[in-house]
């Protein structure tokens with residue numbers, strides 16, 4: 001069989017380890033042939049591929065980013081998009097199956113294409129860790145590690161100046177990165193999309209911390225809304241899937257906190273730094289295992305399924321399981337963390 005691999009959507013530390021795991025097991029154990037689609041679904045739609053022999057994946061599991069490139073291309077759009085055209089392109093290139101590594105947008109597209117008869121299996125990917133049906137996504141651990149290191153640095157400068165520091169982290173729909181990095185760094189308030197808070201409540205936590213002689217630290221996820229906001233702060237238009245590009249809530253909160261508390265306040269947006277660079281050992285191992293399991297899905301013809309982590313086991317679940325629900329931070333996890341606020 002000739003198998004095409006693609007990485008689509010926002011990149012994520014560990015993508016290369018998935019590619020390596022799939023290619024190595026596919027060649028060593030199952031004697032398969034691999035190609036890579038360049039730039040996600042764009043490569044599928046345009047038939048833009050490169051060969052992926054064993055030598056091409058040598059030593060790449062420690063590399064950030066993706067050797068295949070990525071994009072937010074929608075495979076149903078454009079003159080060569082849609083299932084019939086894509087099937088014709090795959091037939092022309094002699095490709096029998098696709099391993100799609102991506103988040104909710106990618107897997108939703110993969111599900112629609114599978115329903116139309118294409119042979120696709122998925123590997124879940126997102127730093128946000130917001131996909132249901134898998135306990136963790138690779139890339140999340142690295143993002144939390146990077147965010148924690150950055151927030152630790154913000155803390156020392158905040159302490160020198162007796163300032164309140166606001167650190168904005170990624171998290172479009174869910175607050176996993178904020179919860180974990182905030183807890184690790186000892187934040188005095190963690191603000192997540194699942195739990196809107198009033199500006200007065202945030203100011204109260206900040207004031208308490210200052211009154212105890214601390215430089216207050218607030219960690220906020222980009223998708224957080226105050227109780228006065230109707231939707232997350234967005235000032236950079238829409239992405240290719242029509243979703244608002246988020247970012248900037250920290251800058252919005254800082255002057256409000258300063259006005260309410262009288263404490264000089266600075267905001268820092270960590271942004272894409274959280275997605276770049278070397279994956280942690282945990283993410284490399286998880287990604288490698290998922291890549292190897294994805295090949296088993298292809299060999300067994302488990303089209304329309306993705307590999308997932310359940311406890312310490314890798315399992316196969318239907319795309320719909322991943323897409324039905326977002327994996328939000330449970331209330332009990334937020335309540336537990338908030339004992340330490342203020």
Ligand code: F6P
Pocket residue numbers: 010011103126127128170171172222239245246275
């Ligand atoms: O979905 C992962 C994510 O990192 C979100 O947290 C963020 O909103 C988005 O991607 C950013 O996307 P882009 O790289 O297109 O700016």
